Structures are given as C-alpha cells and as structure tokens.
Amino acid sequence: MRVNFVSQNPDTIQKIIQNAKNIAPISFCDIVKATTGRSIIPLNFESNEDQSLIKILTDSAKDFILSWDRRKQRFRGDRINEVGRAIEDAFVQELRKTTLKPEFLGKSGYPDIKIIDEKGRVTYLESKAISKGWDSGFRSFYYTDGKKITYDARHLLIAWNVTEERDKYWRVLGFKLCEISNLNTEIKIEFNSSNKELYKDNLIIGRFDLS
Numbered sequence: 001m002r003v004n005f006v007s008q009n010p011d012t013i014q015k016i017i018q019n020a021k022n023i024a025p026i027s028f029c030d031i032v033k034a035t036t037g038r039s040i041i042p043l044n045f046e047s048n049e050d051q052s053l054i055k056i057l058t059d060s061a062k063d064f065i066l067s068w069d070r071r072k073q074r075f076r077g078d079r080i081n082e083v084g085r086a087i088e089d090a091f092v093q094e095l096r097k098t099t100l101k102p103e104f105l106g107k108s109g110y111p112d113i114k115i116i117d118e119k120g121r122v123t124y125l126e127s128k129a130i131s132k133g134w135d136s137g138f139r140s141f142y143y144t145d146g147k148k149i150t151y152d153a154r155h156l157l158i159a160w161n162v163t164e165e166r167d168k169y170w171r172v173l174g175f176k177l178c179e180i181s182n183l184n185t186e187i188k189i190e191f192n193s194s195n196k197e198l199y200k201d202n203l204i205i206g207r208f209d210l211s
Contacts, residue, residue, distance in 0.1 A: 017189050025184035028143070032155070036146040040155050042181040049119055053154070054177070056098050057125075061158060061175045064094040074169040075162070083170045084129030087160050088112055091127065105148045110141075111155070114148075122153040126180075129160045134176070143185065155180050 029040045043050045068074075068090070075090075077083035092113065095102045101116040102125075111124040132138045141157070161174045 020187045020189045023187055025186055028155075028183040028185050029181055031143060031185060032146055032149060036149045038146075038149050039152045040181045041152055043154055043179045049117065049121065050154075053100075053117055053123060056100055057095075057156070057158070058177055060094045060098055061091065061177065064091055065172050065175065067094075068172060074165060074171055076169055078168055080129050080131050080162070083162060084127065084160070087129055087162070087172065088127040091158075107148075109148065110143045110146065111148060114151075122151040124149065124153050124155050126155075126157040127160070128157065129162050129170075131162050131164070131170075134161070139188070141183075141185075 032038060032040055043054070045051070075083050075086045077086060092102045092104065095115070099118050103114045103116070105112060105114055111126045113125040113127065115123040115125055117123065126141075128140055130136075130140065132140075140159075157178045157180050159176045159178070160172050161176075162170045162172050165171045
C-alpha cells in the first residue's frame with residue numbers, strides 16, 4: 001500500500017535553500033544560546049583558574065602524544081572518525097591523572113567531553129582528529145541541537161594532527177587547543193531521514209532476510 005505524503009511547492013524549497021545560503025556567518029555563542037538557553041563563558045586569560053585549566057590540558061595533551069610516540073604505539077582505525085574516538089578515549093585516561101574530572105557525554109554530536117575543574121566549574125571539550133591539514137577547507141565541525149549542553153560553561157576544542165603511517169595505523173603528530181567562544185559558523189542545508197522512515201513497507205520493493 002502506498003502512503004501519501006505532503007508535497008511542498010518546489011519554489012518554497014528553493015527559497016529555503018537560497019535563504020540559508022544568504023545568511024551571514026553566525027556566532028557560535030549565539031547559536032548555543034538560542035538552542036540551549038545556556039551561555040558560553042569566554043576564557044579569562046588573566047584568571048588563575050583559567051590559566052591552570054589551559055596548562056593542565058596542554059601539558060596532558062603533550063605528555064599523551066610523547067608517551068604514545070615513545071612506545072611507538074599507534075591508533076588503528078578504518079576511518080578518521082574511528083581514530084578520533086580512540087584518541088579521545090586515551091586522552092581522557094590521561095586527564096584522569098590530573099585534578100580535572102573528565103566525563104564522556106556519550107552518543108554523537110557536540111560536545112564530546114564535560115570537564116569539572118577543582119573549583120567545580122564546567123568546561124565542554126570537543127575532540128577532533130585532523131588528517132587533511134590545518135588549512136584544509138574540509139568541514140570538520142558540526143553542531144545540531146546542543147542537547148548535551150546543560151551548563152553555562154567554557155567551550156574548548158582540541159584537534160589532533162594525525163597521519164596514516166601504514167595501512168589503518170595512525171600516528172599523532174601534534175595538537176591544537178582552541179577556545180571557540182569567537183568561532184563563526186555557517187549553515188549547511190541537509191535533507192535527511194531516519195531508518196524508521198526510510199525502510200517503511202510502502203517504500204520497500206524487494207527484500208531478503210537470512211533469518
């Protein structure tokens with residue numbers, strides 16, 4: 001049985017796409033505030049607490065890279081996302097040696113990690129593995145709804161520069177830690193569907209299940 005769907009006027013769809021293209025870059029701070037009601041707290045580089053936070057993160061990242069490289073350990077992954085998750089797991093273990101309390105936020109989507117410092121302050125940390133070079137135009141940062149953001153907090157991003165040394169084995173060459181309160185973002189129109197919607201009986205025209 002075929003199920004009818006609501007058809008949209010092609011002109012309306014074109015206008016939506018064109019309007020999105022015409023929107024100027026949007027401050028990430030404004031997006032987070034609009035979607036979560038929470039504020040991004042910029043780092044205060046004269047604050048002892050923020051200086052300590054930066055030092056612990058940068059020292060831990062450096063120690064993590066040197067330790068893995070000294071032991072000639074590599075991260076295995078078929079795709080860069082898999083490599084990134086493995087690095088994230090290992091880095092969190094490194095952070096647990098410090099006074100910071102990192103917590104995986106689970107599932108996909110921004111941000112990856114919540115960190116509680118000695119003062120009980122919350123910092124969100126996004127972790128990215130980069131293999132295309134720092135100056136690449138490749139889109140590597142995405143934000144949807146911010147459901148995992150539940151506090152006013154600092155927002156940081158740590159990016160790992162990785163290279164595939166041999167088939168599916170990756171070496172971490174360095175990192176960059178970014179404070180993203182001043183980040184500008186762009187809208188990219190995406191039309192998507194869930195498995196539940198895509199594999200409805202009215203769409204299936206052939207199937208086979210071994211079971």
